[in-house]
Amino acid sequence: MNCRVLLAQIEPTLGNLSANLELHFAEIENARKRKIDLVLFPELSLSGYFLRDQVAEAALPGEHPVLAELCQRSRGISIGAGFVERGSDGRLYNSYGFFEDGRLLHVHRKVFLVTYGMFDDARDFAPGEQFQVIESRHGRFGVLICEDMWHVEAGYLHFLSNVDALIVPSASPGRGVIQDEEPGMRSVRAWSRLQDALALVFQIWLVYVNRVGSEDGVIFAGGSRLVDPFGCEAAALATLEPGRLEVALESQTLHRARLAMPLRRDAKGWLVQRELGRILGQQNT
Amino acid sequence: MSRLDIQCDLVEQLLVRFLRSEVGKFGFQRVLVGLSGGVDSAVSAALCARAFGPRNVLGLRLPYKSSSPASEADALAVVAALGIETRKVDISAMVDGYVMQQDIADRVRRGNVMARARMIVLYDVSAEWRALVIGTSNKTELLLGYSTQFGDSASALNPLGDLYKQQVFQLARHLGLPARVIEKTPSADLFEGQTDEGELGFTYAEADALLERMVDQRLGEEELVAAGFARDFVRRIAGRVASSQYKRLPPIIAKISDRTVNHDFRYLRSWGH
Numbered sequence: 001m002n003c004r005v006l007l008a009q010i011e012p013t014l015g016n017l018s019a020n021l022e023l024h025f026a027e028i029e030n031a032r033k034r035k036i037d038l039v040l041f042p043e044l045s046l047s048g049y050f051l052r053d054q055v056a057e058a059a060l061p062g063e064h065p066v067l068a069e070l071c072q073r074s075r076g077i078s079i080g081a082g083f084v085e086r087g088s089d090g091r092l093y094n095s096y097g098f099f100e101d102g103r104l105l106h107v108h109r110k111v112f113l114v115t116y117g118m119f120d121d122a123r124d125f126a127p128g129e130q131f132q133v134i135e136s137r138h139g140r141f142g143v144l145i146c147e148d149m150w151h152v153e154a155g156y157l158h159f160l161s162n163v164d165a166l167i168v169p170s171a172s173p174g175r176g177v178i179q180d181e182e183p184g185m186r187s188v189r190a191w192s193r194l195q196d197a198l199a200l201v202f203q204i205w206l207v208y209v210n211r212v213g214s215e216d217g218v219i220f221a222g223g224s225r226l227v228d229p230f231g232c233e234a235a236a237l238a239t240l241e242p243g244r245l246e247v248a249l250e251s252q253t254l255h256r257a258r259l260a261m262p263l264r265r266d267a268k269g270w271l272v273q274r275e276l277g278r279i280l281g282q283q284n285t
Numbered sequence: 286m287s288r289l290d291i292q293c294d295l296v297e298q299l300l301v302r303f304l305r306s307e308v309g310k311f312g313f314q315r316v317l318v319g320l321s322g323g324v325d326s327a328v329s330a331a332l333c334a335r336a337f338g339p340r341n342v343l344g345l346r347l348p349y350k351s352s353s354p355a356s357e358a359d360a361l362a363v364v365a366a367l368g369i370e371t372r373k374v375d376i377s378a379m380v381d382g383y384v385m386q387q388d389i390a391d392r393v394r395r396g397n398v399m400a401r402a403r404m405i406v407l408y409d410v411s412a413e414w415r416a417l418v419i420g421t422s423n424k425t426e427l428l429l430g431y432s433t434q435f436g437d438s439a440s441a442l443n444p445l446g447d448l449y450k451q452q453v454f455q456l457a458r459h460l461g462l463p464a465r466v467i468e469k470t471p472s473a474d475l476f477e478g479q480t481d482e483g484e485l486g487f488t489y490a491e492a493d494a495l496l497e498r499m500v501d502q503r504l505g506e507e508e509l510v511a512a513g514f515a516r517d518f519v520r521r522i523a524g525r526v527a528s529s530q531y532k533r534l535p536p537i538i539a540k541i542s543d544r545t546v547n548h549d550f551r552y553l554r555s556w557g558h
Contacts, residue, residue, distance in 0.1 A: 011306070013310070013557075013558065014553060014555045014556060014557065014558065015556060015557050016557055016558075048555075050553050050555070052551035052552060052553065053550065053551040053552055054552060054556065174299065177291050177292050177295050177296050177299065178288055178289075178290065178291060178292070179290040179291065179292055180292075183292060183295070184292075184295065185295065185299075212302075213306050214302065214303050214306035214307050214555075215553055215555045216307075216553040216554050216555050217303065217307065217442070219299055219302060219303050219306070240298060240299065240302045241302070
């Protein structure tokens with residue numbers, strides 16, 4: 001893989017599809033001019049996040065003209081964008097579409113719906129049930145939407161599927177302002193620590209795209225970043241303000257990391273499967 | 286370091302971002318704040334000045350005839366320090382028009398009328414000035430219910446509502462507000478000699494230390510007593526928090542249909558904005 005990626009740290013407007021679409025188009029066309037291969041938007045970038053009853057109103061069926069338009073724009077530049085999907089099963093999903101070469105190549109449906117504290121995802125969305133790999137012209141990608149990343153088994157499945165990069169679109173609010181050993185928002189530090197760790201142990205590029213802006217007082221943190229396969233931050237955007245970040249993902253660093261430490265060679269998926277069978281079997285009896 | 290010590294530069298950044306995002310999305314560029322001369326309204330006004338520029342912030346001074354002249358001087362010191370717009374509306378006539386006519390002597394009732402008279406002026410001027418009313422209630426007073434419902438607690442949005450009183454003081458120092466505003470004894474100035482801590486019966490330091498453990502860390506009574514808090518103090522504060530919940534929520538609506546405002550008609554204020 002060798003691709004130039006643009007992380008679009010935008011501020012979507014809640015439930016205003018046309019305004020958000022314009023924001024997407026502006027970023028896509030700017031990226032196209034800059035010879036970017038892949039432009040990535042945050043979670044629910046086309047709809048905004050705390051939709052509640054707007055979820056049904058914001059839902060796009062697979063044949064919706066907006067998705068068709070994004071397909072059209074994906075000729076020559078691949079696009080990742082978040083939207084409320086009305087599945088052919090009638091359920092509503094928190095989804096991330098990957099558009100490439102004029103078609104919707106892949107849709108990941110958020111599996112781990114965040115439902116505690118200020119979050120109520122599972123009330124409004126049906127959970128996805130798969131972690132499939134995107135076979136892009138630019139590499140093998142796995143998408144983990146926001147809370148998906150916190151469930152290490154999700155990343156592990158993509159690790160076993162031999163992805164080159166994890167794409168993590170997010171709508172993560174910034175919180176935790178107490179003076180601590182390190183400066184910055186507690187939530188942002190926690191996210192970064194986990195991203196670094198996942199990139200390190202799975203030996204992948206990790207692309208985190210978070211949104212900014214405030215929805216009724218919940219302030220999204222931004223801080224989109226790229227972590228390299230050694231678990232080190234390669235580039236990052238500032239928190240809280242809109243921004244865009246151009247980064248390069250390439251194979252060489254992946255190979256070096258995997259050569260230095262053959263975690264992939266030594267992975268024992270079959271053992272995990274056997275042990276899961278045993279553990280889950282015990283739990284069921 | 287205490288769990289009440291905040292990163293002031295970060296909090297300033299977050300709250301300025303919050304103000305810009307939430308005010309701008311509704312099509313407003315200007316805001317107004319009722320300036321009491323106290324530290325809370327001074328901090329709110331200072332954050333607004335940073336978010337929108339001082340010329341887009343109106344600090345309204347709203348004295349009653351018995352208000353302390355020192356409060357007025359402190360409010361003017363805040364105006365001067367921030368360079369914001371200001372205006373004075375004396376609420377004596379509108380308050381007395383009701384209080385004198387009804388012969389109300391109870392100072393709590395009188396204080397509530399004053400607080401609500403100020404709310405009326407703030408909202409009226411907000412229409413004239415095409416601005417949103419920015420709140421000044423901190424987390425301590427919200428949790429204790431130490432405010433007048435529909436009075437000083439009324440606002441369009443409130444940047445201070447997640448900051449305990451001591452954190453407001455930290456932010457006030459960080460923002461370089463006049464020392465006289467930071468160092469004076471907190472008072473609602475609704476009657477002569479009133480102080481918050483005298484009226485509450487405990488200090489803000491005590492209340493903040495307990496509330497942070499009770500609300501943020503979710504410690505139970507036994508854990509709080511083990512941490513050194515007197516059991517009767519814990520119960521008293523917990524009682525205040527629970528009994529004032531009504532002040533923190535919109536009115537209760539009887540649900541008789543399938544879809545009811547505030548029950549299952551679920552939209553943010555940011556709906557479409």
